[in-house]
Amino acid sequence: MTAGNSVRVVAAGDHFVLPSLITRAVEHEVERARVTELELGWPLEPFGPVAEVQEASDAEDAMVEALAGAQVLVTQMGPVTEKVLAACPDLRLVVVCRGGPVNVNLEAAKQRDVRVCFAPGRNAAATAEFTVGMMLAALRRIPQAHGPLARQGSWEGATYYTYEQSGLELEDLPVGLVGYGAVGSRVARVLCAFGARVMVYDPYVHGEIHGLRVTSLDELLRRSRVITLHARLTPETRGLIGARELGLLPSGAVVVNVARGPLLDEAALCDALESGQVSAAALDTYEREPLPAQSRLLGLTDRVVLTPHLGGASRAVAEKAARIAAEEVGRWVRGEPLAHCLT
Incomplete structure (x- = not known):
């Protein structure tokens, strides 16, 4: 003073x-x-x-x-x-x-x-909005359809209207939130407004929530067609979602991370994307930033939405x-x- x-x-x-x-x-x-x-x-x-x-x-x-x-x-x-x-x-x-x-x-x-x-x-409101935007982009293949039309004038993105390649809608979709803090709680409210079936795993949060409280991470993963990460990065949560956890998801699930990159094992995610266990991912944060030029994610752009840590921008x-x-x-x-x- x-x-x-x-x-x-x-x-x-x-x-x-x-x-x-x-x-x-x-x-x-x-x-x-x-x-x-x-x-x-x-x-x-x-x-x-x-x-x-x-x-x-x-x-x-x-x-x-x-x-x-x-x-x-x-x-x-x-x-x-x-x-x-x-x-x-x-x-x-x-x-x-x-x-x-x-x-x-x-x-x-x-x-x-x-x-x-x-x-x-x-930045809680901004990050929550960005998370929902990334989720929609991944579910409906918006960047993949935009690219050919905007850059080459090609209508090839119309293939995403075929049954095999069309995306998922949020209404009635089981979406699992890992973490229910300032950002996660806002995401849950928005997803409930879309009509998604929201489930939440956060052992540190008590009281009322938007959605269904799930008592274990494994249960959440088994029941979610989409997971979105909102946990803090701590020694306990580093690598929280790895190969075992991704294997618990229903085949063809979607993964969204606008929280902290090291929550997610990127190598395991790339393996899951290549095998089809995960059909799409939307990532704003990474294990290493800036994203290295040799990252395997850059070879999976037909299945991923990537942004350079813009959630709070x-x-x-x-x-x-x-x-x-x-x-x-x-x-x-x-x-x-x-x-x-x-x-």
Whole structure:
């Protein structure tokens, strides 16, 4: 807290959560904020591991330079590593414009009495909408029909009107959700409106849900013509859906993953797609990002819908993330309890 004095803030945005969005939101919340802007390269430059943190822009030196004398950092992809924290002794608050601060060394921040906050729920609606869109695209073969007509003027996509190649509709379709958090619960509501037979497996959720609660993952898989993943990535959920689990699905099932790539064993999925056990998949996230040029998925484009991690990409998400982060800065300046603090 600054006890009425001006507070120096670094708005380390990127090409999605723009520095200017962060600046406007902070200035709306904090009357005496002095904001310095830094623009990082994501998403035009992929994130990745930086020193000991994950999913960050490779910009430690730029961060150290920008943070000189600053008390507050607001960022989405800035690497807050041991090196950065050690070089910035004035830093007291880090607010990350995302659901989990994987780009922050939390232990090092705690040792230096730096508070670390995050922005939960900022992309739940966008990701849920994108999930349903990906599901429809895979079920009805929309990209495969679009490509020949748009690129070559070919009507060959009409083959998807034959009985053998026509897709499935959501009404009365058994759809299984693995996870029922902020995104999964929204997907369930939308699918129920379509008339799908929604089933949910989430051992951590209690109370009423949209759909039928299923008590085991195996039971969910056996009963679902479509599965969509919404679990958090933890050591326990990494590789949650592998060869054994895919083998439990009804033959010709569809798999959707707009959550975290490592929830799904990609090699096992490719095997299942090649054998016909899985008829189609829609993926927005991958075990490795960007997707390697040698990925087997790229040889299965007649059966897959692939997008480059766009589930949370809406303007409303960027604006909401900046606002949630700025509200946390305002609470810190006023000496109020922080709403989403991890240290």
